[in-house]
Amino acid sequence: MSGAVVWVTGLPSSGKSTFGRALVARVRAADRPAVLLDGDAVRAALSPAPGYD
Structure with a gap:
């Protein structure tokens, strides 16, 4: 089995x-x-209230 990752920026x-x-x-x-x-969604799961200051 093989896989792939698609990173969208x-x-x-x-x-x-x-x-x-x-x-x-x-x-x-x-x-x-x-x-x-x-x-x-990942940020919300890891840190419910992130601050960007």
């Missing part, structure tokens, strides 16, 4: 999460496992 509000969700949906539709690690 870009400016804020440029559609990275939307693209990621669409990509995961297509991979799963092809009957392949896929996991989406969204930066906002």
Whole structure:
């Protein structure tokens, strides 16, 4: 079994999460496992109230 990582970068509000969700949906539709690690969700899980100051 082999795997791949797709790292999507870009400016804020440029559609990275939307693209990621669409990509995961297509991979799963092809009957392949896929996991989406969204930066906002990961940050919220690790630190519920992050401060950017």
